[in-house]
Amino acid sequence: MVVRVMATGVFDLLHPGHLYFLTEAKKLGDELVVVIARDQTARRLKHEPYVPEQLRREMVEALKPVDRAVLGSTTDIYETVVREHPSIIALGYNQVWNEQEVERECARRGVPLKVVRIPQRPHDDLATRRIVERIVERTSRELKP
Numbered sequence: 001m002v003v004r005v006m007a008t009g010v011f012d013l014l015h016p017g018h019l020y021f022l023t024e025a026k027k028l029g030d031e032l033v034v035v036i037a038r039d040q041t042a043r044r045l046k047h048e049p050y051v052p053e054q055l056r057r058e059m060v061e062a063l064k065p066v067d068r069a070v071l072g073s074t075t076d077i078y079e080t081v082v083r084e085h086p087s088i089i090a091l092g093y094n095q096v097w098n099e100q101e102v103e104r105e106c107a108r109r110g111v112p113l114k115v116v117r118i119p120q121r122p123h124d125d126l127a128t129r130r131i132v133e134r135i136v137e138r139t140s141r142e143l144k145p
Contacts, residue, residue, distance in 0.1 A: 002029075002030045002031055003028070003029030003030045003031070003087045003088065004029060004032075004084065004085065004086045004088075005025050005026065005028045005032050005033070005086060005088045005089075005090055006032075006033050006034075006035060006084055006086035006088070006089045006090070007021065007022060007025040007034050007035070007089075007090045007091075007092075008034070008035040008037065008077075008089075008091075009021070009034070009035075009092065009095070010037045010041075010042045010045075010046055010049060010056070011034075011036055011037075011056050011059070011060050012042065012046075012047075012049050012050050013050060013051070013131055013132070014060070014063075015131060016121070017121050018060075019063065020118075021118050021121075022034065022063060022065045022066060023065045025065070025118060026065035026066075028088050028090060029088055031068075032065055032066055032067050033067060033069070033070065033084050033086065034060050034061070034066050034068070034070070035069075035072045035080050035084075036056050036057045036069055036070065036071050036072060037053075037072055038071055038072055038073070038074050039052065039053045040074055041072060047129075050132075053071055070084070078105060078109055081109070082109050082111055086113055087113055087114070088113060088115070088116055089102060089106070089114075089115045089116070090115075090118055091115060093117065093120040094120070097115075099116075099117060100115075102115045103115050
């Protein structure tokens with residue numbers, strides 16, 4: 001039986017933390033399917049994406065640990081879970097979902113699975129928001145007379 005792992009995220013500006021997360025998620029099973037948040041979902045949960053959803057999907061799918069990347073639903077986050085039927089959902093250390101609630105809702109929808117929280121990468125300060133802050137800081141310093 002193939003153990004399908006599902007990971008989700010915006011993956012707006014790919015950085016080492018994303019690669020760590022996806023590499024660790026892949027270790028949990030045989031196949032890694034990554035669900036890319038739609039632009040409107042990214043706006044609602046985080047921020048206006050810098051990179052459009054289809055390009056984010058293509059970039060994530062090109063990463064070595066990823067077997068497939070798909071766009072998520074615009075209305076129901078569990079729709080993709082039901083369609084892909086994973087055995088495991090890997091959550092990043094900073095994703096807001098409650099593991100037990102996700103497991104219960106998936107089981108209620110006919111997809112019993114285990115949710116695994118991937119720990120933070122040691123010394124990881126390169127999240128998308130921090131990268132953008134560094135660029136803005138550096139640019140503003142360079143533009144000052």
